[in-house]
Amino acid sequence: MATPLKPTVDPEETLGRLDLRLGRIIRAELEAGAPKRAYRLTIDFGKYGVKTSVGRFTQQSPEALVGQQVVGVLNFAPRQVGEVTSEVLILGVQVPGADSGEASPLIPQLEAKLGSKVF
Template sequence: MTDITFDDFMAVDIRVGTITRAEDFPEARKPAIKLWVDFGGEIGEKKSSAQITAHYAPETLVGKQVLGVVNFPPRQIGPVRSEVLILGLHDADGGVVLIGPDQAVRNGERMC
């Protein structure tokens, strides 16, 4: 493990957003879901692709708040331009569990 400085940590802009739309992503090489996440007025809505099909279906995600890194450069994933990295953790079987607040907070709030 490599130590980082507080300034290194602060360079990663992690914000909360609410999933406004979710769709299957059949063109992805690994099973994934396309997400549209509202990060509030300053950042707006961003699109992402997430390999979260082990625990989530598109219809269960709308309205869910998640954490995402909003200052990575966009990345092309097949036909989708992913604009944000949605954060999660692997469970014991390797499925991804999304990270989000346990109470509703304002979209765009920065992790502290």
């Protein structure tokens, strides 16, 4: 059963406050210190630098993730995941039939410039 939609919001007060940018995964490895199976991703956001993220994208191999362009939220507060500081949230969607939280990253249909604003 689908969950109900959330109330309507003003885009400038919500989406407009997020710094969504395009990056490329340059490294992916299993993060042993995470409470659930997860990868430590190193992502190049062009002029915004190289950032670390810990995410549950483990339905794909690390080799399949490296080179993919992904969408990240750059202005969330960093959070500690085991011994790693996750600096950016990579957006994804739930993988059908997988454990709760297992995701597939959102990827653009066409290549774009690293650091590009997502809107």
